[in-house]
Amino acid sequence: MAFSIKRYLPKSLLGRALAILAAPIILVQVIAIWVFFDNHVDAVTRNAARSLAGEIGLALNIAETNPDPKQRAADLELAERFLSIHLTWRPGEKLGKDPNIGADTRAGDELIIALQPLGVPFHIDTESLPRQIRVRVQGTTGLLDVVATRRKLGSTTNDIFVLWSLGSAVGTLGIAFIFMLNLVKPIRKLAEAADAFGKGRDVPDFKPYGAREVRQAANAFLIMRERLQRQIQQRTEMLAGVSHDLRTPLTRMKLQLAFLGNTQEAKDLASDVAEMEQMVEEYLAFARGEGTEQAVPVNLPELLVDVVEAAQRNGTDVTLKTKGAMKLTLRPNGFRRCLTNLIANAARFGTCVQLQAQRKPHFVEITVDDDGPGVPEDKREEVFRPFYRLDNERRQSTGSAGLGLTIARDVVRGHGGDIQLTDSPLGGLRVLIRLPV
Numbered sequence: 001m002a003f004s005i006k007r008y009l010p011k012s013l014l015g016r017a018l019a020i021l022a023a024p025i026i027l028v029q030v031i032a033i034w035v036f037f038d039n040h041v042d043a044v045t046r047n048a049a050r051s052l053a054g055e056i057g058l059a060l061n062i063a064e065t066n067p068d069p070k071q072r073a074a075d076l077e078l079a080e081r082f083l084s085i086h087l088t089w090r091p092g093e094k095l096g097k098d099p100n101i102g103a104d105t106r107a108g109d110e111l112i113i114a115l116q117p118l119g120v121p122f123h124i125d126t127e128s129l130p131r132q133i134r135v136r137v138q139g140t141t142g143l144l145d146v147v148a149t150r151r152k153l154g155s156t157t158n159d160i161f162v163l164w165s166l167g168s169a170v171g172t173l174g175i176a177f178i179f180m181l182n183l184v185k186p187i188r189k190l191a192e193a194a195d196a197f198g199k200g201r202d203v204p205d206f207k208p209y210g211a212r213e214v215r216q217a218a219n220a221f222l223i224m225r226e227r228l229q230r231q232i233q234q235r236t237e238m239l240a241g242v243s244h245d246l247r248t249p250l251t252r253m254k255l256q257l258a259f260l261g262n263t264q265e266a267k268d269l270a271s272d273v274a275e276m277e278q279m280v281e282e283y284l285a286f287a288r289g290e291g292t293e294q295a296v297p298v299n300l301p302e303l304l305v306d307v308v309e310a311a312q313r314n315g316t317d318v319t320l321k322t323k324g325a326m327k328l329t330l331r332p333n334g335f336r337r338c339l340t341n342l343i344a345n346a347a348r349f350g351t352c353v354q355l356q357a358q359r360k361p362h363f364v365e366i367t368v369d370d371d372g373p374g375v376p377e378d379k380r381e382e383v384f385r386p387f388y389r390l391d392n393e394r395r396q397s398t399g400s401a402g403l404g405l406t407i408a409r410d411v412v413r414g415h416g417g418d419i420q421l422t423d424s425p426l427g428g429l430r431v432l433i434r435l436p437v
Helices: 002-006 013-065 069-083 106-118 157-198 212-260 264-286 299-311 330-349 390-397 402-414
Strands: 088-090 122-125 132-138 141-150 296-299 318-325 327-330 355-360 365-370 418-423 428-437
Touching: 013 069, 013 088, 013 106, 013 141, 013 296, 069 088, 069 122, 106 122, 106 132, 132 327, 157 212, 212 264, 212 402, 264 318, 296 299, 296 330, 299 318, 299 327, 299 330, 330 355, 330 365, 330 402, 402 418, 402 428
Parallel strands: 318 355
Antiparallel strands: 088 141, 122 132, 132 141, 296 327, 355 365, 365 428, 418 428
């Protein structure tokens, strides 16, 4: 039961806040109107019916106890003036066989009850006259015809009370909506800023405002952003310094190896030095993937064309397929490095590489397929770990230090997307990238 109710609850904070405000307001108004109509209106209608019944009884007594027609007409005219009802005395007339017919309203029902103590036949008509009620009472010598307005049997404040109740509820909810909209707006701005920062976009114009708790959360976000940016910058600077320090001894080692001649020991040592240089370069590329490059609007098909042409110039057999225009906010150099690593990694293990991109309803999907040996399903998460290699043979045959996929995932997640490995239609490995639009 609780689950079914949650399905119909508002999903947004604004909707839930308004529901919390609207529920008690509507409940109070409904109870007030119900109590008003169930007690007050019934009491007023009952008292008004008794009053009208007493007036009818008085008029009937005047008509039957006064034998003089002129005096009777004068007394009835005086009664009309003070009682605000229209009286007509018809001597000798009789009611039909079924007199108590026509009272189809609450006021008519109450009037029937109020007229019964008179002990005379009567007929109530609530339909034939607009905004009026007609009562015919059978006397001993004639028929008294009484016409009164419906206001004689009810209160004129009923409609006003209902309109006031509904109007006040709508007005209160309208004011609450305006205040809640202003209260939720800074929360939305904070969510947009956090989402943009998670996608690698800068939010320099974001400033905390709103309620104290919202400002506290916004200030905490700004402090977190500054710490992350400072940490990334410090790591990049540290690795740049390490690279500079390592390249100097590596250069000296290469010069010394040149003087050792063409011996097997020199060749082995030169291979180790080359591997060290590659590891340093790849680790620096890994650090630059989280660097300080600003995200800018990029025409994705043009970027993909540049990447593919660069790979083809290096001798890679790669093709490109794109569908439609795709405009994304990216760090172009970092994302170009990501795709270059993926294409180079696919070319190491396969002979044919295919790059595709298409726009989906909420994201852009990019795939890199190859016809190589692929990656076992139970190893597809581990290959994203830094310096992880499936086996030594692949390392020796490709010369990879094991950072290509790590850099790719780092860049993609820095743009708010994700990357996965699946089976390729070409028979090898498919790298699937999804980027939010």
